[in-house]
Amino acid sequence: MxxxxxxxxxxxxxxxxxxxxxxxxxxxxxxxxxxxxxxxxxxxxxxxxxxxxxxxxxxxxxxxxxxxxxxxxxxxxxxxxxxxxxxxxxxxxxxxxxxxxxxxxxxxxxxxxxxxxxxxxAGLEVNFKKNTEFIIPEELQNKFDEIPALKTAFEALTPGRQREYILYFSKAKKSKTRESRVEKCMQKILNGKGLNDCTCGLSQKQPYCDGSHKYIR
Structure with a gap:
């Protein structure tokens, strides 16, 4: 060295x-x-x-x-x-x-x-699970139908950000909780932000942010 x-x-x-x-x-x-x-x-x-x-x-x-x-x-x-x-x-x-x-x-x-x-x-690549393999929660789909702009904004997100939202919503066992999560995240989606985006532009779920930044709410 x-x-x-x-x-x-x-x-x-x-x-x-x-x-x-x-x-x-x-x-x-x-x-x-x-x-x-x-x-x-x-x-x-x-x-x-x-x-x-x-x-x-x-x-x-x-x-x-x-x-x-x-x-x-x-x-x-x-x-x-x-x-x-x-x-x-x-x-x-x-x-x-x-x-x-x-x-x-x-x-x-x-x-x-x-x-x-x-x-x-060797040029090997990870076989990523596609977002189409994740089922969009009914509560999110209902909001898409109600607010077309939300669907447009969601589809404009990167595949990784879409996947994070889908998994986050789906993990809630009760429909009321899933609906609440969707409503709380709507503005972030409309703003083009991921679930865990920080003010630094990075995601706290990714290994590149040390978590010291303030969450975008």
């Missing part, structure tokens, strides 16, 4: 880190040893191979992690990959709570990174 391969924006990120700084630095060294390009995306260190995202370093209150963008395609020989939420289809994390864990796992982490690189070289 040479200093010329270090991105100044990542240097700044590390210097400002109030938590997980030592862990971030160790993870950075490990990833750079794998000959990836260091970039700074979504406010976090991100590492790419031929402009394709491979892995990202991020942290939360209870843990820091390596996030593999196509982790669902890895073999996970050691059973250490974690699906952040049940709705995350592609990405997988390896979590840490202290730097010693990272040091002890260095060889394994590099093996996972090299496997992720091979996934990109």
């Amino acid at each position: 040479t200093n010329s391969r270090m991105n100044p924006k990542v240097d700044e990120f590390l210097s400002n880190a109030k938590k997980w700084k030592e862990e971030y630095e160790k993870l950075r060294n490990i990833v750079l040893d794998c000959e990836l390009t260091e970039e700074f995306k979504w406010m976090h260190p991100c590492y790419t191979f031929e402009k394709k995202n491979i892995v990202l370093i991020h942290g939360f209150k209870e843990y820091c992690a390596l996030l593999f963008h196509k982790g669902a395609l890895l073999q996970d020989a050691h059973g250490i990959l974690i699906q952040q939420t049940e709705n995350v289809q592609a990405a997988r994390q390896i979590r840490f709570t202290n730097v010693q864990e990272i040091i002890e796992m260095e060889t394994i982490l590099k093996a996972y990174i090299y496997e992720a690189i091979e996934v990109e070289k």
